[in-house]
Amino acid sequence: MTVQEQAATGVVLTEEASGKVKALLDQEGRDDLQLRIAVQPGGCSGLRYQLFFDERSLDGDIVQDFHGVNVVVDRMSAPYLTGATIDFVDTIEKQGFTIDNPNAGGSCACGDSFH
Structure with a gap:
């Protein structure tokens, strides 16, 4: 799947971002975490991004692998x-x-934040 095809179906994590995430995971010393990206209400424009490491799997999660990094987006955040x-x-x-x-x-x- 090309970057353009991935972008059309979900979020894309660049190779540079994947490398940084891997480095941060190595610092944590954990291999059971994945990068969760969510959109939450907040900020002066109405919506705010959240990026954090998560070990949970939620019903409806969309999981994609980018250069060895699992990126997870919940079903409510995916359209955004x-x-x-x-x-x-x-x-x-x-x-x-x-x-x-x-x-x-x-x-x-x-x-x-964004709207």
């Missing part, structure tokens, strides 16, 4: 994340995970 690309940036100006989401109509000035 279809086509979204998660990357990791490490530059002098910025470091962290970024989310490019074509479903976001706009975001707040701080970039913490």
Whole structure:
């Protein structure tokens, strides 16, 4: 499946982001965790992303493997994340995970939430 096909059916984790997630999991010393990406109400624009390690499997979860990293999206968050690309940036100006989401109509000035 190409990146474009994956983006059409769900979220995409870039190779750079996958590498960072693997490094963080190695630091934790756990191989039973997966990266969960969720959308929750909150923030000044209405919705907020959550990325965290999770060992749970919930009914209706969508699980995809990206470069050896399991990415899990719950069924309620999936429509908000279809086509979204998660990357990791490490530059002098910025470091962290970024989310490019074509479903976001706009975001707040701080970039913490979207609608």
